[in-house]
């Protein structure tokens with residue numbers, strides 16, 4: 518046998534208690550190792566249909582267009598925004614952290630006339646403030662995160678659909694950080710396009726983006742349907758709207774790929790589809806209500822544990838995401854050295870944050886498989902030791 522210079526993968530196991538990624542459910546890892554199928558194999562098309570059906574339950578929607586976009590969570594965001602926004606369209610973005618800035622950056626790359634409504638990090642918006650901004654800017658699209666992982670805040674969304682409907686706007690929600698961890702009844706709240714990733718509360722790896730699209734948003738996207746030349750069939754007529762500026766993220770073609778037409782748009786990321794199906798299957802089997810309660814209970818446990826360590830939680834706790842908790846790094850502690858000790862000595866990963874919060878707060882995630890008492894207890898015990906060791910220096 519030839520000598521192997523690179524050994525097989527065998528990382529030291531870590532407990533991932535940061536803002537994501539997190540440890541995947543074992544069943545999801547098993548699904549990832551299932552042998553590949555061709556994407557037009559009837560078995561595989563059945564798995565796709567099952568995945569759509571599962572995510573209709575996860576998103577609490579009847580939207581026919583409930584599908585997966587291959588790529589990390591931002592692939593879902595890019596696909597939604599590039600397919601919904603025509604250059605020159607006005608888009609209002611709610612910015613309450615780093616990922617709000619990401620939405621406005623992507624919208625501006627799509628050629629939108631971007632307006633933002635901003636609130637200090639650690640806070641969220643009142644519905645009245647959102648309504649006033651929509652009335653003022655009259656956007657074609659309102660875009661927001663549900664949870665902005667950078668600040669750990671969750672924006673209440675129950676009024677968004679009503680506000681958008683009143684002023685003729687569509688809505689887009691990035692639910693990467695929250696899907697499966699807190700309520701997001703897409704139809705009840707009248708949201709148009711919602712996208713996510715697997716790597717947070719859904720308990721999978723990043724690499725595929727679940728998405729749901731309302732009928733009216735799908736109709737808007739289909740007006741821009743321009744199938745690539747080599748795939749056009751006899752009698753093909755393009756849509757009347759402007760061609761979507763990305764081929765890979767063209768949701769009109771991706772919807773056709775997921776439909777009975779089975780348009781051969783891209784080669785499926787087969788293993789990621791298996792993983793998404795397994796994440797959805799586990800969540801639906803557990804029950805959404807149970808999963809939300811489990812994340813909420815764990816969040817309280819994290820907060821109590823941090824207070825026992827005399828640490829001060831970050832931000833407006835009434836609007837904290839249940840799956841990630843921010844905590845101020847004490848003045849007498851080197852935050853990065855402490856995180857390093859957590860990883861190297863205890864094999865536990867926690868996060869810091871971005872921009873103005875970098876090095877100021879840690880972020881502790883307890884989600885998916887790790888939204889349970891044992892991982893939280895282990896993390897808090899390690900943090901106690903790390904704080905002691907920092908203070909002895």
Ligand SMILES: Cc1ncc(COP(=O)(O)O)c(C=O)c1O
Pocket residue numbers: 537589590591592616662664665666667691692693694714723724
């Ligand atoms: C709220 C939110 N949106 C978008 C993203 C981007 O996801 P990805 O890194 O999978 O592209 C993240 C990642 O952490 C996130 O937390």
